[in-house]
Amino acid sequence: MLQFSESPLRGIPGTGPAAVGLMFNGALAGLLDARPDCTDFLSIIPERFWQDFGRNNAPRFAPLPDETALLDRLAERHRLVAHGVGLSIASGSTFDLDHVRQLAEWHRRYDFAWISEHLSAVRVLTEETPDHHAGLALPLAWDHDLLDLVSDRVNRTQDILGTRLLLENGVVHTPVPGSDMSEQEFVNALVRRTGCGVLLDLHNLLVNAINLGFDAGRWIDALDLESVVEMHVAGGNRLFGVYLDSHSGACPQTVWDLLARTAPRCPNLAGVTFEYHESYHPTLGEDGVLDQLARMRAALLPEVPAEVRHVDR
């Protein structure tokens, strides 16, 4: 089983057994300048920092200069975590190994504490391209053939990255009927086959629980919690009767309850990350961000023995 090459958040002052972090967005620049110690780590979306000219172009990737300069400055003061959005590891289209190699190159450059992606399919194979963007994450059938496909890709990805990959549970508004197994059975099997980790997004789970009418706590009970390395927390809002994963500000109380109940049961939890969209920064405000961080720390404080929270090496 692949493990972290080193302690993921080694040497960060104030870091307890599980660290708290922020998903970086441009509106955070002022807060991070004024209070760089407010967060233990920053999660960044690597695809926001480079241009992708497409599979058949050489060079394929080019860093965006302004964005990369910003990232360099952030890396001087913060431990970075990579949270990819474009790999599309569950797509039936041709797997994009060059995308993985690009991610590996940036891992060498920034020494990410860990690397996560979405257990999702966003790229579609069409007559013209293997990379037609579907415009949203497609609902997945939790079938044996998809498990075989994703397992192989996770193994290849981890070989190239040289570290464990975490995969995040997604939002679905139309679950595929009649899957071979449940989502948790699929994820547990994937972990067993590949040694990958899980990024448990509690807000994604809440969105599905509300819209699809199931119990989020029971959903978590069926997951192998030893595989959970990171959690995401966020807020959402309702539109036309549907609860959306809009990252619209503070976390709802249910997310805090799920975090407080679940974190102590995850012996390998390394970090919890708060996500919000920068367009909501004016209403959330810097004090609001600090409040979310404080609530995360409080939720992680309970009396779990420190020795069980360290990531295996």
Added chain:
Amino acid sequence: MSIAEFQRAFAELVAHPEQVLGVRDGDAAVLADYDLSPRERERLEILARDEGMSVNCSLYRVNRLIPVYSVLPHTCRLLGDRLMHELDGFWAASRHATLQYRWESWRFGLWLQDRIAGGHLPGGPVEDAIRLELAMFDAQAAGDPRERRRLVRLRHDPHALLDPAVPAAALRPAPGEIGVLVDATTRPVQVHVVED
């Protein structure tokens, strides 16, 4: 191939709500051209009837609008009520969507320019806004410092084009072309009218 075909079919449904309605109405032709197993075909028929399909269709439109609006906000503003019609046409014609902001906005900009050249869409301020905003984005994305300054020629005052308080109807063309320097060597990007 089967997973790929299922996903391709689902993505097409989400992009074309009228096809969702077709499946709901029992129109077998909608899914006829996909290489689907009976199980996959049945799944798609069930999914098309799912109430959540309307959410998927809405999210698709929002997610595809975001890159275009991020790079071409004033072009979108100046298009006004025509924006959604043009986006629908662009999306229907595009077989290679990407959420890479630069490419998606470039393609939409070229689409609009073709529409203007073909007489399907009035030019004027919209045409200038496309040219100016693409130059601004390109200058900011350039790695070579020498390429971070761009010169464009417009028929409208660039500051008025970029002023959200100035409606499209209030924009009047200048007597002649205006030389405009887009300078991304500083942040934020600067726009200057230059003498010939």
